[in-house]
Amino acid sequence: MSAGQVWALARKDLLTEGRSKETLNGLLFFAALVLLIFGFALGPDPARLEQAAAGVLWVAFILTGVLGLMRAFQVERENECLEGLLLYPGDRAALYLGKLVGNVVFMLALEVAVFPCFAFFYNMPIWGALPGLFLTAALGTAGFAAVGTLFAAMTMHLRAREVMFPLLLLPFVVPVLLAAVKGTEAFLRGAGRAEAFPWLTLLGLFDLVFVTVSLFAFEWVVED
């Protein structure tokens, strides 16, 4: 497996996304809308908002993530680019890792932009907790994208992929989602690292397992 190939593929995806900007702008707007709608539904009670905040934040991350990941392999459908990728020499695991790195960086960029909206709509003083929140977001996003990248490749040729992709993906990422919500909640409450640590450890383990399994499964998925 070549690190150069992984980087070239991730860079290509980010460059393509940066050029069109349509997905990034659309998803950012969508995430802000999710936060706003949940904020209205929960009402002005600060205690209630605080209780639901971590869950709502991750609902916004996951929903935008699902849409973003579906897009990740659509670019490879145009001009049969996936076929072109499969013709390059080297381990096909590099293709998976390149796509994964591109997806994680893209999602993290989106999440960094969502945090200020979240702080504003929910009146949350998150600034002191930002390092912990970013760490949780990074670990949760890596696990989510690890499975999502695999399933996006698996469903890219399906006619009903918009339906099948979330149906397949979401049950698999429930453990990641639960651990990420709990870790985020701990940091938002100011409970500190001690309370968040078990959840972060769990997220790290999920990431390791999901990435390893997906690396092996990817070649099988992209076979004819």
Place this chain on the structure above:
Amino acid sequence: MGQDGARSALRRGGIELEGIGKAYGAAWAVRRVDLVLGPGESLALFGPNGAGKTTLLKILATLVTPTRGSGRVAGFDLRTEQEGIRENLALLAHGTHLYEDLTVRENLEFAAAMRRRAAPLEALLTRVGLAEAAGERVRALSSGMKRRLALAKVMLAEPAILLLDEPFTNLDQAAVALLEGYVAEVLDREGSVIMATHDLARGYAACRRAAVLVSGRLIHEAPARVGGLEGLRAAYVAATGEGAG
């Protein structure tokens, strides 16, 4: 076979297929193909739509795993040494494999990075006539220019095995000459070329051997020059039962 092994055996063609077949469910796209093509040899592969030409090329390119049969491409086993084959092979396919939102140069840089090659991109761009369009996004190019860029990506690979699937589509006369010149270049350095096309005249002109594939079987296989173009036309009509182009 590791990367070093794949590269040490580089730059010599040769294809051997024995009883190759590919089925999708109960339908056989390629039924049984036996073929030997030596280094420096070229084969024009003719046949009606759905004959299995593209599937056969995809089998050779390791994009499709054969259901039965065995083979060696550039000296590498079709089933167990696919990385070695990909290192030595390039396919000019129906799809251009180009990223529309990247520029011409970025597409080539990406291909060079994925092939792990330090290629002379400017010389390549000049050769295919795209030096002035190097900073243009592919989306803004004409279909002919896109085909030229796809050809540049193939040239960048310096393949020992060159597979061409309907390569003359959307090419102007200058680009056709460029392609034919490149085919001759690959053959001169002991590479092997298979060209799947409906265009009998151009396939005849570019390749030294000709074959007709019908319903997944090689019906006719002979040196292209025997009997001339008219002989090839007659053989095509006899094999397929349809008019020759």
